[in-house]
Amino acid sequence: MPIQQLMTGNVMWCYDHELEQANTADEFRVMLSFAQPLHYHAGQIVLTDTALLISGDIDLHIPLDAMEQLYMGFDDHYKRMYVKNGGLFWQPLRVTYANGSTTSTVYLIIDHDWMGARNKIWYEALTSMFA
Incomplete structure (x- = not known):
């Protein structure tokens, strides 16, 4: 049976351990006009009926049955x-998985533009799959 793609988008992301290395220069950079939110990786994200798939500078495969926690904030x-x-207009989506x-924990910023991000839509889609 073929894998069913449910949603696709652009993603900026980082691991929790990478954020531990963030410094004052990183914090200052995101305050500049037209700066993107803090992230260390970027690519494409696909939600299938079995996994979150990220392809880009690093590829990441997170099976849905390995997810332990979803949190937006x-x-x-x-x-x-x-x-x-x-964070007035959006919040990061945190995924903790086996x-x-x-x-491992990753923070996702999906389909970010200057008006916000679509993280809430992805959060709702993922939580509805586990309901």
Whole structure:
């Protein structure tokens, strides 16, 4: 049976451990006009009926059955200061998933433009798949 693509988009993303390395220069850079939110990777994202697939500078495959937590918002790793306007128009989508014997956490910014991001739509689609 072929894989069914449910949604596609552009994505900027980073791991939680990469955010731990963010410094004052990174924080200042996102405050500049026309600067993108803090991220370390970019590419395309596809939601299928079995996984989140990211292709770009790094490819990432997150099986839906490996997802442990979905969260939309800021936290100790992805801070409001990493986003222009303090996240007034959008918030990052955090996905924590089993990765072998450990867990990994990524922060996604999907279809970002100067008006916001489509993270809420993706969050709602993912949570509805688990309902």
